[in-house]
Amino acid sequence: MIPRLLVTAGAVVPVAASAIATDRGATVSTSTPTIWIVLGYPFEAGSMIAALCACAAVRFYVVQRDYAKHRFQLDAPIFVLAMMLTASVVVRLRPDPVIGLLWGTGLGMLGAGIITIAKSYVDKGLGALGISDGDDKPPAAPPPASPPPAA
16 A cells, blocks of 8 residues: 555656646746757656656556556566657657646556557558558358258
């Protein structure tokens, strides 16, 4: 119970700190968000931290809740995939920290569903090009014709 509380608190603290910092009113000069640049892509640091913390917290919660036996070989790649997709969404959309927190929570909850969504997306693109991925089943053979009735 305590680890879950700490993980949840770790996801909420950046958003709360951002809310407190922006609620100072006109007496304090306004500041711009801290911009980090990784691999040439700029993004707001607060949004990224909030989204990644939320994604990690949700993946931790889902793994602890859904499985009686921990399956590290399955959980680790899905965790990494969810974190990478969360980071990509934050870089692409550049949301404020609360929206980043929501994106991280949602994508962390999807987990293995991300693979299904990505596969259907790629299958649509391949279908538009007339290319099959090889998983298509051959059409079923028509049923045999019944003999004509005897007279």
